[in-house]
Amino acid sequence: MSEIKEILLQLLFSLTPFVLYNIYYRNLEVNYSRRFIIFTCSFCLILSMTFPLSVQDGLVFDVRYVIIFFGILFGGVTTGFILLVEFIIFRLYIGGSGTLDALIILAITFPLSILLSSFYYKIRKKYWITFIAGISFSIIPIVVLYITKPDYILSNVTFNILAMPVHNCLGIWLLITLFNKSVTDKELYLKFIQNEKVETINQVAASLAHEVRNPLTTVLGFLKLIRANTLGWEKTERFIDISIEEIHRTEQILSDYLSISKPLATFHQHIDLVVQLKTVVEVMTPYANMNNVSLEASYPAAPVHITGNPTEMKQLLVNFIKNAIEASADMPKARVSIQFLQHLRRVQLEIQDNGVGMDEEQMSRLGSIYYSTKSTGTGLGLTFSYQAIRSMNGTISVKSELYSGTVFTISLPLA
Template sequence: MYDFTADLIFHFLIMIMIPFIHKISSYRGDYWKTSAPLFSVLFLALFLTMTFPVEIAGGQFFDLKFIPVFVAYFYIKPLAGFLTIFALISFKGFFSPGDIWIALVNYTIISVLFFYASKFYKKCTFRQKLSIAVVFYLPITITRYVIFLQKDINEDAVYLLMFSAVSIMTLSIIIYLIEMNLVQENMMEKLRNAEKINAISQLAASVAHEIRNPMTTVRGFLQMLKNEKNLTADQKTFIKVSLEELDRTNHIISDFLSLARPETSVASKVSLSGLLLEVADLMRPYGLMTKVEIRTSIFEGIFIMGNPNEIKQLFINLMKNSIEAMPDGGILEVSAFKRNTTADIQIKDEGVGMSKEKLHMLGQPYYSTKTKGTGLGLMISFDIINRLKGKYLIESTQNKGTSFTISLPLYYSPEEIRQPSFQNMSEGQRMNES
């Protein structure tokens, strides 16, 4: 009993290295710098647990090799899981050549199941993740118990139950610690962004107005010079470029001010259908400059609560970004419809698209995919969506385009609230198309 308990503690300490290394490597930021140390400790834990297995009874040896495989699949990538299983089978062939085919069949099945489960694992809650881990581990426990029955060593089954309980507890603790690491990283990232926004707000509040005053004077003089008759072609070009840069600077200052300005807007009932059509008409001339065609598919009668000026600014920003993502022309599709209790708006372009790394960075201060961008436009857009209590989803493929989907709570009159009839689309609802 003493040796059995000591072995269990030893294996627990081996496995607890995994969340510890995950915590340390997560501060490195870069994906490969984070994953490489974690994969290395998974490989080491796998080697140690298989080299020094726990002896239960009658020459039966068990280990915790399931845990490194699980972590590799669900917290790095399926490819890391495949490599971990390959290492596991290689170790099995070295330590116990007679069982290699059983291990190959078992972990091939596990590998397929893990691959499909990993697609939705990250979207699950913490309890759901624990449930998935337990569900996957239970068949292993049942299989081991069947072996005990076949070899007629039932009197030592209590040791197997203790080992299985410790295994599930160890896996649960590792999942908990890794999830807490991820939550802390997310909170730290939000805190860093909040500090940047606060710094921008203070900067905007202190200097924006002072910068705008001399800019207005300079722009006025340049506008007067532009009307002079004796200017050369080069001088006219210089003045035109100067005016454009002043306008761009003024736009950036407006973005700063919108971040620093205290929120005093009053929400009211807004016709989202009409507003989207208005913004689409407003952006068509801008799109024609780069041969971008704007197509709308917007259902009538969609109303939300919010500030109409902010909502208009939100969709102007998004459509402008989509148009600028198609320098060689293309089609910009704007659609909106009701889905249960939300209004779903999709803005889809055929532009240059973005990688997953760029998608992750979107909305952060000073980050922009455009050479002359500041990143403030999208940050303001995300802030408006949050104030409207909405959600957004961005999907993008490089060289194919980007889709920006927004879900906003619908507005319902008191009569509709008393007699709710939330349907996706009513039969009499008409679609605006242009």
Template sequence: MTYINEHVLNNLFYMLVSIFFFYFLYDHVRFFQRKKAHQRLLLIACLSVPIILCMKYPIYIAPDCVHDLRQVPFLLGTFYGGWTVSFPLLLILLLARWVMYGYQFITVAVYVMMFVFGSLFSPIFQRLSRKQRLFASAVMTFILAIVATILAIVISDFQVTESYIIHFILVPPFAVSFVVLIVETLREALLVRSKAIKLEKMEVVSQLAASISHEIRNPLTVVKGFLQLMKSKDILAETREQYINIALEELNRACAIIDDYLTFAKPFPEKIEPLDVHHELTKVIDMLRPLANMSGVDIVSALMPAKVSGNAQYFRQCFLNIIKNGIEAIQNVGAVYVHMHVDERTVTIVVRDEGAGMTKEEIARFGEPYFSTKQKGTGLGAMVAVRIIEMMNGTWTIKSEVGSGTTMTVTLPLLLEK
């Protein structure tokens, strides 16, 4: 007789699919990450499926006994979830058994015994290490199978067959140990990924903190120096006024760095509203026109009505940074062009300047913190703009050649009228 056949493999397949499905939903659906009660409900739902399928498609059916691996997912839920998971699984198992094969007192007694001892063992199991869980789950499953067999013999003079020994006593411990290995591997993978994400966030924060402290220290050092010079009694009033203006200019630069950092660091605002792109870009251009005139730069715009969904303050901040970068990239005279294109689903905003342009390496690093092609730039402005575009479910591309200027294209979802 072949003991390990396609029916045994099918039973194992049902369990493995349910375990993978559980971790897929747990990893991708936030509802199941919020509370342990939600995780227990998901575990009950996922493990009840292989319990029912194992009974529906058993390994071997004898006149007085049905052999299958239903106890494996049942014990798995008991070990990991305790009685709060095991009790609903027990009810589902007994109800399915009654619907498919009718009521049998031996089945009730056996699985109630497994429920009680498995639930008592669960707190101990959860405190064990990964290797200890593999061994303990197999040993506990084997012990419960022996106790269940003795209980069945005492209650109804149950006859132990060779098939019963293989499929109810010997195979389940190995099956439980194998499934526990899969579960522990998946849990460890999720834990490692979570730690990697936290370390990456901490690294970004530390890099930004180092960049901010470095960039703010420069203007503060200038301010400190000029304040010390102004302590001199024989300094001229005109010179004192010049020093004050320089100090104020450096303080304004420090404030701008802090504002850009806070815009990047704080979460996207909950206040989302329809935005008239034509109106908002006109405001941005009007704010930047004095700076452009001082730099000998013309701002040429070709705008059209269109609406997107977002936060007005952040939208203006985004394009203020982009257009301002274009103005500052022009060394002598030139122009910055702001054009719009609207199709059925998207709004495309193109900002093109006649500046110095960028190399391929500089384009690849666009949006990185503390990277800038400007002498006194921090790169935070571009980083903030990129973050805001992504928060608005938009995309961006940048094309540039040295000496031929830069073109940045931003595409945002069009807000359709209801």
């Protein structure tokens, strides 16, 4: 029974990179790095070698081959050599009668790991590489030990036949399969987040074209009047002032639009939520007008400071307001209202619409990746928004009824 526990413990060590990846990169807008692979593999290698599986003093078994192969596969050959040096130093420190055997086995398995990893990204059926690696890392140690220590192999046949395949075959298959799935999902998530953002910007750009055209038409008309030279100096000066104001308004509209389209940053700072919301409302008002939706917002007199990423904050506000506008577009007297509420050390931002609403099942799945209540949506806009709110130590709640509207309440801690 103790041997089974130790085998399961080694499998847990082999899955540690996958677990740490899902914890560390869950809310980050980037994928894994080689530094992350080096750190996690080094940590797992030390753990597995510190708590090894053994049935005879001096001969220890762990998931070293799994970790080193995984490190080479996802971190490159440099990562593999770092793990190799780490293993040699620590194995010499542990010592025992199996030290020389361990170094001989690694002298065979390490070049094999580099060779297999080079084929992994070249062939279509990658599971064959995983299968060959698992079988090879199970057979090679047994063969080497049978040559150097035949008595040990013959007296522990059952253990070696069971422990090696479970450690290496199952360990490699689980780790690489699960890690690959997580990395692929993360890449799709990042790609769709970018596409969702581009789509939102394109739609807002279409509405901004109408908003920008109005002041440009005004300026053009005044310039023609001034050019005709039929006005007095007072009217000419007044028309010039109005034209300058319209140009400044156009410049502000474009600046607000560009501030939303900036790429996401990873740092947080003190930001005024009132200023952020005013900017987004000004940008989204033309889009609301195009959909015959009234967009209203009430602002507190004093600034409301929170800690967060200003670009992420603007983007998530755009996502919620855009969704509210689209949900209300087909309703009579369509309306979207936004208001602030403050309670103790938190601020609540309520975004309410009188749109089509949602049922209980739809509300429970909001924020899930690839789920959307719109036939053409991916749901990744809300997925990003939910993660951004959590990254600022905030919470999000929703109340909705079918054909009675929806209220999203974003709660954030004050700075």
